[in-house]
Amino acid sequence: MTGWPDDDVILYDGVCVFCSRWVRFVIARDAARRFRFTPIQSDYGTRLARAFGIDPGDPDTNAVVHGGIAYMKSDAALTVLSMLPRWGWTRMLFAVPKPLRDAVYNLVARNRYKIFGKYETCFVPDADMRARVLE
Template sequence: MTTWPDDDVILYDGICVFCSRWVQFVIARDAAKRFRFTPIQSPYGTRLAQAFGIDPKEPDTNAVVHGGRAHLKSDAALTVLSNLPGWGWTRALFAVPKPLRNAVYSVVARNRYRIFGKYDSCFVPDAELRRRVLE
């Protein structure tokens, strides 16, 4: 895992419909407003992606910085979910072997544009969310 100075930052593909809905899902459940967000297409998101070895032009994973460490693929999703109120039960899914979790994650990631679609430009947050977006 790589370290990063900002904490509780979710890196996502801003043109991916599925990824943008993931961000909206987190926002709706993150009552403490713990998580902040950055699209991979932003200057900050691009730097973050490159630091984690993610190709910003062909991202194959989202990521979350939590506890000062970068979590990728299924670890990222489970880390975020398990830190949302009422979703702590998802910690049990860490018991599933990581290669299996990541294989499922990768199938969805590879096919996300085909299945869920893609925006022409980066998802634009409303004013409330904009305060939680790092660009």
């Protein structure tokens, strides 16, 4: 998909503990404040998910819009990581075949609630983070 009006937006599962930690990880390292975030459970996140063909009721991937293009699964994670200071080295992981990268991604995604847990509702970001959340 191309042409999404907002850029550098990370779509994530807001009730997933692992996914919420991912957002905090990115925020802590994104000194340029490039990325914004939207939980899939928000109105904006649900619209974004549907536009990308992700089931908002059973999300199996996070996504990032960068340069007007939606990246999903391992491509999304590596795209974000590669743009963070001191994490540019992760670009070399794109050399790993996508089917292999996505197989690992899918294994974690399928088991994320069992391994990391699940919030009853979307986690509530602090004031600094709230300014970067699109709902």
